[in-house]
Amino acid sequence: MQVLTPTAQEYRRRICLAMNYISAHLDADLSLDDIARHAAFSPFHFHRIFKAVTGETVAEFTRRLRLETAANQLLTQRRQPITAIAHACGFSSSQNMAKAFRLHFGRTPTAYRNSKIGNISSNPEDALAAAVDYSSRNQPMRSDMKADIQTLPDYDVAFVRKLGPYGKEICEAAFGELMAWAGPKGLLGRETMLGVYWDNPEVTPPEKCRTDACLTVPAGFPRERPMSFQRIPGGPHAVCHFEIGPDGFGKAWEDAFAWFVAGGYECADRPCFERYGASPEHNGGLWSLDICIPLKQKV
Structure with a gap:
């Protein structure tokens, strides 16, 4: 590092x-x-x-x-x-x-x-049909996925940002640096970890994609430099819960957006994020996480 x-x-x-x-x-x-x-x-x-x-x-x-x-x-x-x-x-x-x-x-x-619409189809009706029919493909949507609409709170977080292709290497570098800072502060195990993904990798060059490794901080926690802090807006989100192995993240995101599109929801112009629960060492080798997609609020 x-x-x-x-x-x-x-x-x-x-x-x-x-x-x-x-x-x-x-x-x-x-x-x-x-x-x-x-x-x-x-x-x-x-x-x-x-x-x-x-x-x-x-x-x-x-x-x-x-x-x-x-x-x-x-x-x-x-x-x-x-x-x-x-x-x-x-x-x-x-x-x-x-x-x-x-x-x-x-x-x-x-x-x-x-x-195209995303990576599915050039016709919105075809795209919706494709998403609804997703469960009949060779790689069906996870039967254990739990998805609903939730109103999430604002998250005040400390964060480390890395630029580069989304994946294990970038995430491990960002979270490793964050945890090295948070451990001596007594925050690990007490606060919520989030992974914020600012860019669409189908549109943004991989080397320019932004990943924020985030940890919530208690109210009144000092914003001490050189750590970075920001607020992740709450509000209505599509929240898709998964229990997955280390190689299941890509498929989880595909399933989350297939459910999102099938429901006819509209995404707000804010980044999506992962909210982490139990880590593999405490959950039978599986990651427990929510994929949270911000929804555009109707005026």
């Missing part, structure tokens, strides 16, 4: 603040000064530090995130006009988004929307 100096840890903490601020304000005309100020950086060196930590300039990260958010909305909000999606993602017009979208994805927004 790479050991970061205190200064490097502090830089990473503040860059996470900047990334989260950009994610929450994609529809705004953010200036470099605004973002730097929110992350407590001097604007003079901020853009260089941001690129050193993330591998992208602030402008590149913002543009990519806007385009990937638009791509996800094209697939999940199929009745939403493209112009409305363009404005919601910070583009001045649908024409400007279309030009940038084609350069990034190699096709127009309309062609992208018509090409």
Whole structure:
């Protein structure tokens, strides 16, 4: 595990603040000064530090995130006009988004929307039928999956963020670093662990996907540096519970979203997360976890 100096840890903490601020304000005309100020950086060196930590300039990260958010909305909000999606993602017009979208994805927004819905089908009715019929495939939906709609609380968490392909290596690195910090604080075994996945790996390049290893902290817990802290919004979520082995995570996510699509739910523009219960050493070799998908609230 790479050991970061205190200064490097502090830089990473503040860059996470900047990334989260950009994610929450994609529809705004953010200036470099605004973002730097929110992350407590001097604007003079901020853009260089941001690129050193993330591998992208602030402008590149913002543009990519806007385009990937638009791509996800094209697939999940199929009745939403493209112009409305363009404005919601910070583009001045649908024409400007279309030009940038084609350069990034190699096709127009309309062609992208018509090409697929997630990784299932190009037709929403076909997609729903496919999800409903999921249990009749060669790899049926887990009979032991328990799924319902729950109103979750806000989670105040300490977190460690890693960039890279979703999977065991990234998760172990992030949670290893988090637990090394949390153990001496007496938090392990008392608080809830969450894994937050910000990006859609079918849209975002694997090396750019963001994983947050999170641990809830008690009310009033000091926000001591260089650890990063954030609030994960609660509200209505589709919650799918699984008891799985270490190789069952991918299938669990497929089953959770098949149930989600079959129910006709609409995902909010916030990251999904895993909420962990008993670990394998205390649960007969199985992970106990919930996959939590935020739902768009009806106005």
